[in-house]
Amino acid sequence: MRGLARIGVIRGLAPALGALLAGAALAAPQSAAPQSAVPERLAPCVACHGSGTSEAEGVPSLGGQQADYVVTQLFQFREKQREASPMNDIAAGFSDDDLRAYADAVATLPPPAWSGPAADPALVARAQALVAKHQCNSCHGADLAGRDAIPRIRAQREEYLAQALAAYKSNARPGYDPAMNEVAQDLSDADIKDLAAYVSRL
Ligand code: HEC
Numbered sequence: 079m080r081g082l083a084r085i086g087v088i089r090g091l092a093p094a095l096g097a098l099l100a101g102a103a104l105a106a107p108q109s110a111a112p113q114s115a116v117p118e119r120l121a122p123c124v125a126c127h128g129s130g131t132s133e134a135e136g137v138p139s140l141g142g143q144q145a146d147y148v149v150t151q152l153f154q155f156r157e158k159q160r161e162a163s164p165m166n167d168i169a170a171g172f173s174d175d176d177l178r179a180y181a182d183a184v185a186t187l188p189p190p191a192w193s194g195p196a197a198d199p200a201l202v203a204r205a206q207a208l209v210a211k212h213q214c215n216s217c218h219g220a221d222l223a224g225r226d227a228i229p230r231i232r233a234q235r236e237e238y239l240a241q242a243l244a245a246y247k248s249n250a251r252p253g254y255d256p257a258m259n260e261v262a263q264d265l266s267d268a269d270i271k272d273l274a275a276y277v278s279r280l
């Protein structure tokens with residue numbers, strides 16, 4: 079039941095990051111960019127990440143990702159709290175305004191969607207039991223599309239999801255909030271495999 083008590087995940091934010099997210103709420107609304115076009119500033123990013131859906135192993139899809147979540151991760155890359163090449167070098171020179179501008183641009187890219195064969199029913203049953211047990215929906219939303227600073231995970235690349243969960247479990251990846259590190263402690267290798275296979279096929 080730990081997960082439910084921790085829904086206020088923002089409480090663990092570093093003060094500097096909290097100020098960044100709070101400032102965004104006060105910013106003037108931007109005029110809507112055309113949904114089909116890749117924002118100009120993302121040209122170097124989509125070379126690796128794809129324009130919404132990633133085709134590259136180990137590189138996450140960014141389409142439809144929650145902008146507040148992207149701010150937290152670019153912040154963590156810049157501060158080297160989340161260690162991952164090449165993102166630490168890429169984010170090193172970003173100003174706070176850059177973090178927000180890249181995050182808002184990323185969020186306009188079309189979200190990934192699974193287009194392969196449906197997941198095996200036995201896998202679905204096992205994974206849905208894990209999702210219920212660990213209350214993934216209580217934070218990531220009923221459809222796992224995320225909200226605010228909690229990431230969209232549905233239809234993310236399978237090997238990236240598995241890598242992320244393993245990195246939380248080993249604490250190699252400290253979240254901006256410890257929620258995921260706590261959740262992942264109770265996941266076996268088989269659980270991680272099932273969750274990644276299921277969530278990537280949504
Ligand atoms: C050379 C390839 C490459 C380029 C260029 C690149 N990225 Fe990345 N990016 C990665 C990889 C690989 C990861 C996964 C890092 C990890 O966790 O191991 C990543 C992770 C991320 C994440 C975290 C996503 C998540 O779900 O947590 C964000 C956000 C991101 N990149 C944004 C950007 C932006 C914005 C740009 C352009 C300014 C960019 N990236 C350019 C390779 C790249």
Ligand code: HEC
Pocket residue numbers: 081082084085087138150208209212213214215216217218227228229230231234239242243252253254255257258261273
């Ligand atoms: C108490 C709230 C909470 C619960 C419960 C929760 N998550 Fe998370 N999750 C988060 C937060 C917050 C993050 C971002 C942490 C960070 O900074 O890396 C996250 C990040 C993730 C990521 C990394 C996404 C990316 O793009 O890198 C994955 C994968 C994930 N969660 C899967 C799950 C799964 C599967 C479950 C259930 C087994 C779950 N989460 C349960 C709050 C939660």
